[in-house]
Amino acid sequence: MISLAGRDILHSWGKFVFTGVGLGLLIGVTLTMAGVYRGMVDDAKALLDNSGADLWVVQQDTLGPYAESSSLYDDTYRGILGMKGVARAANITYLNMQVRRTGGEGQQHEQKDVRAMVVGIVPGGPGEPGQPGYLVAGRQITRGHYEAVADIATGFKLGERIRIRRNEYRVVGLTRRMVSSGGDPMVFVPLKDAQEAQFLKDNDAIVRQRARTAENPALNRPGVPGVLDAVLASQSVNPFVNAVLVRIKPGFDPEAVAEPIRRWQRLTVFTRAQMEEILIAKLIATSARQIGMFLVILAIVSAAIVAFIIYTLTLGKIREIAVLKLIGTKNRTIAGMILQQAVGLGLIGFVVGKVAATFWAPFFPKYVLLEAGDAARGFAAVMVICVLASVLAIRAALKVDPAEAIGG
């Protein structure tokens, strides 16, 4: 027996290939949507991996520092360092902002704004939590001020000058795959600078704040001249950080180290597993549902297209189907023919979709991670959709009366 479906596809291959490519682009979009979600999850995991921390110590009763804002005094880490099982503890700040390139060496001084997450780290030896794990160029931050290490995704080059708020920094190192949970590339600066950047107000605001303070009789008491100066001085420093990253000693259980910090330091502590749960289940949950909605709609649209095409192709063959039935073709053979065509269309679509998604994924501004598992699930879904979509056409074909071939 010959393959009726195969012959039909070969005969009208143009129709099949065009429809398959159309369907394929749709499948490509679907795979990419899944890749966007995987990329978000992977970004979140990269953020946690790259922080080099085993525990995140944050403000009590917050989900900081990534999902909620959290603020701790910058001397909190000293108390934590003394706890059992803690190897290292380092302050860290995070600040989402626009970073502007202001100039480079030997190249045209073209200005450029980049959305980035500015991370304040304590310059220290390698292995300090919070430090960029490895560099692709340059060196780590060694000075206490005005040096920066940027992710290559920012587009910054070694030696370029960038502006964060009022200060200029020199890019001394480049790193890669250091991203925020939102996928923005990171720029590392010394902690002190970062604290200042978080806190620093413009001159007008400072003048206004000073005037307000001076007018407050409680803070500017007549006859006690030193108080106002002390208050103003305390207002112009930022003693806060967003979190303390803790590296634990080998052989200790993270939860066992975390519990005493919670109890005795009265802080909230998250382990790596809890942090991952917060990032993935809470922070990107809405985006995931958003993408899920897209996937559902795309699946329905793809199913409708396959159903429509297969149905139209079948209706165009009613006469031939009547003849096939009249000359003794089994219903099963005819149903099989339509089913194989639907599956063939799905196959073409899937291959085109996979190639298209692989081709365009790198051009997306945020990380798109195409997982083999998603491709396999996508393939299964396409096949199921094609089978379901052919049901309508099969029903129409089985209803064809062989007497129609003889006519009136």
Add this chain to the structure above:
Amino acid sequence: MSERYNQGIRIEGLTKRYGAGDTAVDALKGVDMQVAPGEVVGLIGPSGSGKSTLLKCLGAVIEPSAGRMTLGEQIIYEDAWKIPDLRALRRDKIGFVFQAPYLIPFLDVTDNVALLPMLAGRPNAESRKRALELLEALDVGHRARAMPSQLSGGEQQRVAIARALVNRPPVILADEPTAPLDSERALTVIHLLEDMARQFSTAIIVVTHDEKIIPTFKRIYTIRDGRTHEEAGEGR
């Protein structure tokens, strides 16, 4: 009737009523007909007289209301179907030729014909060999690899006849097989059918309006108002 009619098709008192109640149509009111192996008979009658209905009953695609149909020794219908697998009956015992050739557009000429033995479970190579022999016999062997759309109307109709013959059915039902053809080609087709009928001992019923070919039949059944009348034709 002579002995040889026992081997062909016999129809006795066949009736067919479409629908029921007030709107019922009695398309066949008692048809009697006999066609011997190797014989080609004409079936003529005005439009709406029941020709197609009779072919559909014989072709086992609609069920008659009453009467009897036999094929050789085998009773096919006697007030009910007597054969469990009508699909296999159509495939193995009956060949169809239609007004239009209705070839399968996505199969080449050979496979259009070879499809029938393949459906009956014969190997592809054997089916194609048989198809090619018939195509040669019908003078379209040189178009064996062509697609149906590349053939002329006459060639297509000959391929359709090859398809009807390929399983060596004892019966061929032809519904206006010459309608799309000019008179020369129409006569060629009828002569082909006569040759084939003789060669393969096939009983052939040709429904037609075609004035050009009516004189070629030796026997003609006229159907009027659901009843048949047998006449001798002018053919020799």
